[in-house]
Amino acid sequence: xxxxxxxxxxxxxxxxxxxxxxxxxxxxxxxxxxxxxxxxxxxxxxxxxxxxxxxxxxxxxxxxxxxxxxxxxxxxxxxxxxxxxxxxxxxxxxxxxxxxxxxxxxxxxxxxxxxxxxxxxxxxxxxxxxxxxxxxxxxxxxxxxxxxxxxxxxxxxxxxxxxxxxxxxxxxxxxxxxxxxxxxxxxxxxxxxxxxxxxxxxxxxxxxxxxxxxxxxxxxxxxxxxxxxxxxxxxxxxxxxxxxxxxxxxxxxxxxxxxxxxxxxxxxxxxxxxxxxxxxxxxxxxxxxxxxxxxxxxxxxxxxxxxxxxxxxxxxxxxxxxxxxxxxxxxxxxxxxxxxxxxxxxxxxxxxxxxxxxxxxxxxxxxxxxxxxxxxxxxxxxxxxxxxxxxxxxxxxxxxxxxxxxxxxxxxxxxxxxxxxxxxxxxxxxxxxxxxxxxxxxxxxxxxxxxxxxxxxxxxxxxxxxxxxxxxxxx
Amino acid sequence: xxxxxxxxxxxxxxxxxxxxxxxxxxxxxxxxxxxxxxxxxxxxxxxxxxxxxxxxxxxxxxxxxxxxxxxxxxxxxxxxxxxxxxxxxxxxxxxxxxxxxxxxxxxxxxxxxxxxxxxxxxxxxxxxxxxxxxxxxxxxxxxxxxxxxxxxxxxxxxxxxxxxxxxxxxxxxxxxxxxxxxxxxxxxxxxxxxxxxxxxxxxxxxxxxxxxxxxxxxxxxxxxxxxxxxxxxxxxxxxxxxxxxxxxxxxxxxxxxxxxxxxxxxxxxxxxxxxxxxxxxxxxxxxxxxxxxxxxxxxxxxxxxxxxxxxxxxxxxxxxxxxxxxxxxxxxxxxxxxxxxxxxxxxxxxxxxxxxxxxxxxxxxxxxxxxxxxxxxxxxxxxxxxxxxxxxxxxxxxxxxxxxxxxxxxxxxxxxxxxxxxxxxxxxxxxxxxxxxxxxxxxxxxxxxxxxxxxxxxxxxxxxxxxxxxxxxxx
Numbered sequence: 001x002x003x004x005x006x007x008x009x010x011x012x013x014x015x016x017x018x019x020x021x022x023x024x025x026x027x028x029x030x031x032x033x034x035x036x037x038x039x040x041x042x043x044x045x046x047x048x049x050x051x052x053x054x055x056x057x058x059x060x061x062x063x064x065x066x067x068x069x070x071x072x073x074x075x076x077x078x079x080x081x082x083x084x085x086x087x088x089x090x091x092x093x094x095x096x097x098x099x100x101x102x103x104x105x106x107x108x109x110x111x112x113x114x115x116x117x118x119x120x121x122x123x124x125x126x127x128x129x130x131x132x133x134x135x136x137x138x139x140x141x142x143x144x145x146x147x148x149x150x151x152x153x154x155x156x157x158x159x160x161x162x163x164x165x166x167x168x169x170x171x172x173x174x175x176x177x178x179x180x181x182x183x184x185x186x187x188x189x190x191x192x193x194x195x196x197x198x199x200x201x202x203x204x205x206x207x208x209x210x211x212x213x214x215x216x217x218x219x220x221x222x223x224x225x226x227x228x229x230x231x232x233x234x235x236x237x238x239x240x241x242x243x244x245x246x247x248x249x250x251x252x253x254x255x256x257x258x259x260x261x262x263x264x265x266x267x268x269x270x271x272x273x274x275x276x277x278x279x280x281x282x283x284x285x286x287x288x289x290x291x292x293x294x295x296x297x298x299x300x301x302x303x304x305x306x307x308x309x310x311x312x313x314x315x316x317x318x319x320x321x322x323x324x325x326x327x328x329x330x331x332x333x334x335x336x337x338x339x340x341x342x343x344x345x346x347x348x349x350x351x352x353x354x355x356x357x358x359x360x361x362x363x364x365x366x367x368x369x370x371x372x373x374x375x376x377x378x379x380x381x382x383x384x385x386x387x388x389x390x391x392x393x394x395x396x397x398x399x400x401x402x403x404x405x406x407x408x409x410x411x412x413x414x415x416x417x418x419x420x421x422x423x424x425x426x427x428x429x430x431x432x433x434x435x436x437x438x439x440x441x442x443x444x445x446x447x448x449x450x451x452x453x454x455x456x457x458x459x460x461x462x463x464x465x466x467x468x469x470x471x472x473x474x475x
Numbered sequence: 476x477x478x479x480x481x482x483x484x485x486x487x488x489x490x491x492x493x494x495x496x497x498x499x500x501x502x503x504x505x506x507x508x509x510x511x512x513x514x515x516x517x518x519x520x521x522x523x524x525x526x527x528x529x530x531x532x533x534x535x536x537x538x539x540x541x542x543x544x545x546x547x548x549x550x551x552x553x554x555x556x557x558x559x560x561x562x563x564x565x566x567x568x569x570x571x572x573x574x575x576x577x578x579x580x581x582x583x584x585x586x587x588x589x590x591x592x593x594x595x596x597x598x599x600x601x602x603x604x605x606x607x608x609x610x611x612x613x614x615x616x617x618x619x620x621x622x623x624x625x626x627x628x629x630x631x632x633x634x635x636x637x638x639x640x641x642x643x644x645x646x647x648x649x650x651x652x653x654x655x656x657x658x659x660x661x662x663x664x665x666x667x668x669x670x671x672x673x674x675x676x677x678x679x680x681x682x683x684x685x686x687x688x689x690x691x692x693x694x695x696x697x698x699x700x701x702x703x704x705x706x707x708x709x710x711x712x713x714x715x716x717x718x719x720x721x722x723x724x725x726x727x728x729x730x731x732x733x734x735x736x737x738x739x740x741x742x743x744x745x746x747x748x749x750x751x752x753x754x755x756x757x758x759x760x761x762x763x764x765x766x767x768x769x770x771x772x773x774x775x776x777x778x779x780x781x782x783x784x785x786x787x788x789x790x791x792x793x794x795x796x797x798x799x800x801x802x803x804x805x806x807x808x809x810x811x812x813x814x815x816x817x818x819x820x821x822x823x824x825x826x827x828x829x830x831x832x833x834x835x836x837x838x839x840x841x842x843x844x845x846x847x848x849x850x851x852x853x854x855x856x857x858x859x860x861x862x863x864x865x866x867x868x869x870x871x872x873x874x875x876x877x878x879x880x881x882x883x884x885x886x887x888x889x890x891x892x893x894x895x896x897x898x899x900x901x902x903x904x905x906x907x908x909x910x911x912x913x914x915x916x917x918x919x920x921x922x923x924x925x926x927x928x929x930x931x932x933x934x935x936x937x938x939x940x941x942x943x944x945x946x947x948x949x950x
Contacts (some may be wrong), residue, residue: 107832179922199670292723329940429666445667465775
């Protein structure tokens, strides 16, 4: 069944204990395909270590036998970052049995958490302790901490609390030779050599496998206010963001942009969704404020900034959530854009970021370019405008042939990417490179930058056994 | 005069232009000694490039001729991080002619700044644009941005805004082979390969020379409140910090601890300093709140938290600053501790950090251990308690012989360090490793951690020409 040499198989089974090694094809299947079904790989086995020690021993054995290792968390990569290649040589190591929240400290405001804890479970544990883990992404029910950190996840609350990278104080990881790197320090100041933890976060499993982390928590908000606002365009949305930021930046927990076209798809195609404004607008903003304090100050802040924005003509209409139910209904209007676009036909996704100040230019130029490329195309951008991160999605023209539309996906992606690049943006704001986007690295991150990345990879993993084929294009 | 080969001398002079290369001993002297006068080095010349291109060409020439390069900013290292060794082989490159604030963007809230701009000049430029660069250290009048980033400076506002690392969006650096690494992206989300910028920050010039940076700015505070509080001990100070943090964490701009003994030295030995409280206390806290909003909400917050702290017995006395003059007087009481200790005789400095929750234990244990080691020793800790960062300074017994006291400095430092280490702390919270503390690296950061640092250093700088002798102990 497995291509593993018998001696290695026996050693791995011993290291991983009962139930720790899957070699049966049907047992392995769920771990060999990414959740978007873009990639279908093979593996010699799937390892399920229950401890750092078992994981380290498995990696050491792999290094000894020159067997590639593919780390996998909740298998929610958007870019095939955790799927092995088709050779069947690799051992996939999944972290789901390392799933303890070890400790929450209410003075340090820290949480010690193993790699296989889902982001949702970590959030819940923080909440139960009266604190907040301020990292939220749509796959949080499945995504595990190890993968969340390996990909430097972003999401809705980056505007306030930063990406995953900014939330990690300490880290433990298994290196490609099986050594355990222990930088599990819960220190806010520690200038003693290179920032290895920062390097690991976002390295997509190519330097080692994250096994444990210390996360920085925040006090739990005691008041929260949300408003859905009608604005004229991205320029208006950005001006509204500046108005909130210049008044009280630390109150802004989320600031989301939705194009009128995309919102109209949600309103039309999602059964329970209904726009609470009197009439459709060219664009929308969902702003959420939060405070660790009780009382009406947050409501006053929301009304003050929106009132001024009305006067200045930035906002033409707005509804404030009057209940938790209504707040969640606003979020449903935001969360259903991907689903609504799916129901509207074939679509192409661009997870891009640009400097905040260039967002209106970006949306105007990219919209015009795409509409010129494919007449009738439905340009449906939405996303985290407070971070300069737009999901610039493109939906097929109504009634057009979906397959013919998708056949031109590279034309559309390149059209958008060229504009992003001219504006100093990134071709992957949140999703990473994985295996889907390795081909873009030489053009976008080439020269000294890719050279330095390759040097580091070569130094830490000279045999190239950790997550081969990810981030780096074939040389 | 110079040991430079004539061909290299000519090439460097051509690359650096008029006034760009100093070879006269008296011209070079200011750059060959650290400001604490702990280290006295030699150099073949001192280069003053006026642009990234000139700097890159100088480094390329050095690499070609195997001449070591020592980057130096404002020469304010506490650990000899920018001073060459005694061989005289190295070229010191100073960044002071690369001193332009190139751009401030009030929508992105970003600043593009060259390496040789002093931190103070950068702060002032941000302020003039109605914004704030929230990084403040005591050497900010001399320290330059390149060095500030190379050492990941911390300071008084880390508790609110993070260390230098958290404030940098983009970076440009000259690599050891003369290539220019350009990661000058002003993006809050960009997951496209390794976090090279994060790796560079804090690498103390051992991977290359930082030439330009994009910094994240903040709205300028419009209201500010400061209070000087008497507390019973570090435990009380920490409880007061928790009280503020759990009420409104984003309002805390600084939270500083001062031991009664150290404050008494300030009060006694610094002419203009006078304690505004009715009687001396066992320990003090200086808390500063700031808000981008005008109005009395911040004062209300200060009074609310302090009022509750009085009731809970955490604070026995407190004075709120009634004017900017009084606020600055409070800060003078905080800033003069080093000077007062100097006037009290010989002293030993320990810039350490521990997990927040262990601060009271650390101070209690370290105080007892030092008092046992040297009866009559004056234990005078103060520092950034909100970050877990204590300057655990030790002043000679009154009337004792200063030299005899200092002869035992390693005993005292080891006594403190052992306790720091047991509590999971760091031997260098802010100051870095430089050449002063390289000997501590194997014991504290050894095994897989130091091994990985060495691998990265070897990969990026295989000839070892960038800032030799810093961070890494001789192998």
